[in-house]
Amino acid sequence: MKVAVIKYNAGNIRSVAYALERLQVDFSITDEHEEILKADKVIFPGVGEASSTMRYLRDHKLDELIKSLQQPVLGVCLGMQLMCKYSEENDTACLGIFDEKVKKFIPQQKEKVPHMGWNTITTTNSWLGESVNNQYVYFVHGYYVPVNENTAAIAQYIQPFSAALKKDNFYAVQFHPEKSAETGQKILESFLNSRS
Amino acid sequence: MLAKRIIPCLDIKDGRTVKGINFENMRDAGDPVALGEKYAKEGADELVFLDISATQEQRKTFASLVNEIARHLNIPFTVGGGISSIADAEKLLEAGADKVSINSSAVYNPDLINEMAKAFGSQFVVVAIDAKKEINNWVVHTHGGKKATDKRLYSWALETQERGAGEILFTSMNHDGAKQGFANEALEKLHHALQIPVIASGGAGDYGHFMDVFTLGKADAALAASVFHFGEISVPQLKSYLRSKLISVR
Numbered sequence: 001m002k003v004a005v006i007k008y009n010a011g012n013i014r015s016v017a018y019a020l021e022r023l024q025v026d027f028s029i030t031d032e033h034e035e036i037l038k039a040d041k042v043i044f045p046g047v048g049e050a051s052s053t054m055r056y057l058r059d060h061k062l063d064e065l066i067k068s069l070q071q072p073v074l075g076v077c078l079g080m081q082l083m084c085k086y087s088e089e090n091d092t093a094c095l096g097i098f099d100e101k102v103k104k105f106i107p108q109q110k111e112k113v114p115h116m117g118w119n120t121i122t123t124t125n126s127w128l129g130e131s132v133n134n135q136y137v138y139f140v141h142g143y144y145v146p147v148n149e150n151t152a153a154i155a156q157y158i159q160p161f162s163a164a165l166k167k168d169n170f171y172a173v174q175f176h177p178e179k180s181a182e183t184g185q186k187i188l189e190s191f192l193n194s195r196s
Numbered sequence: 197m198l199a200k201r202i203i204p205c206l207d208i209k210d211g212r213t214v215k216g217i218n219f220e221n222m223r224d225a226g227d228p229v230a231l232g233e234k235y236a237k238e239g240a241d242e243l244v245f246l247d248i249s250a251t252q253e254q255r256k257t258f259a260s261l262v263n264e265i266a267r268h269l270n271i272p273f274t275v276g277g278g279i280s281s282i283a284d285a286e287k288l289l290e291a292g293a294d295k296v297s298i299n300s301s302a303v304y305n306p307d308l309i310n311e312m313a314k315a316f317g318s319q320f321v322v323v324a325i326d327a328k329k330e331i332n333n334w335v336v337h338t339h340g341g342k343k344a345t346d347k348r349l350y351s352w353a354l355e356t357q358e359r360g361a362g363e364i365l366f367t368s369m370n371h372d373g374a375k376q377g378f379a380n381e382a383l384e385k386l387h388h389a390l391q392i393p394v395i396a397s398g399g400a401g402d403y404g405h406f407m408d409v410f411t412l413g414k415a416d417a418a419l420a421a422s423v424f425h426f427g428e429i430s431v432p433q434l435k436s437y438l439r440s441k442l443i444s445v446r
Contacts (some may be wrong), residue, residue, distance in 0.1 A: 014290075015266065018266055018267045018292065021267065022270065049317070110391075112392060112393055113391070114318075115198070116319065116362075116363075116393060117199060117201055117241070117393070117416070117417075118198070118241055118446045119197065119199065120197070136199060140319045157198060176272075178270070179271060179272045179294065180270070180271075181236065181270050182270070184270065
């Protein structure tokens, strides 16, 4: 199995790569369209700001490429948000793989934003697997995807939101599996073992 | 629910952990990577690696050490010590650090906070504040607590937040090393004044101090060094103690 990690101006590409290294997975970090297209699995990482990242993806024609992929694709953090239709972060049109709007967290009772740290996820009988239900994973984000028909796991901060999504061959997590200890490792493995 | 975080802090000099760390079942407690992995396995939520090297020569090894840590550690970690420019921070980001902490350099060049937040995002920028209570004022100190400044804790903390700090790491110099508990009163004030998370540091001596810092001090995270390194407090036992007190921990 060969995994392609999409290379672009995102912050956490290296940590995703190290997590794959720990899992002894054969991977490359690449923005070559050919290489991404022929990989068995694709990971779309991301830490950063939505509009500048979308601009970068468009400039490198990675936006159309990502949408066209047929193999399992995993979006991580900003990667997940960019897979949605639109983000309130600087009024950004995104890839539209998931028909959702990414919203800004509005504190209700002085909760701190960004949502940062370890929080539990409730998996809704989904690809993440029963073994990570109610386990803690590591989040860092100021925007969220509301719960919707493609939600694969829910977390609670200010209100319930999508901790994970899945639609066809597109998988996504709002948290950082690469920084979420054994639980995160299990989730990465679930994705890597997925068939479609 | 968002968990309260427990953060062991490791001091690094010339690429090795210091403070005479003494562990059974560890072949090399001076190896920061092995020690970091041990804490991660035990359930530490984050780690801080502080480079206390005195010379540039000693400091050279730090970035490559950070890279080794990033390869092995599956939890977030912050690195600090001697970071005084965007270039310094970028080197550590490149090496795989999740966050950097800046202290003296932020006091003398506050614009550095803005620049770092803009370049790497606020989530990458931890501002460490060492302060000492003198009569009614919390006086901010630099250079490892050796130098008093004209800055005061609350106004400085607010300013760093305005400038884009993602977290405040507050060390009470009055409490540090005394093992009599954290500076809960000041921490609670910080909690109410700020919108960003506060990491409490200085004063951990027993399990109860951690409960107090989360309930009375309202801290988002608690950092300690020697109580963990000398085995006086074990991370798994601390977690189960806090859980028994109904504090949300991982």
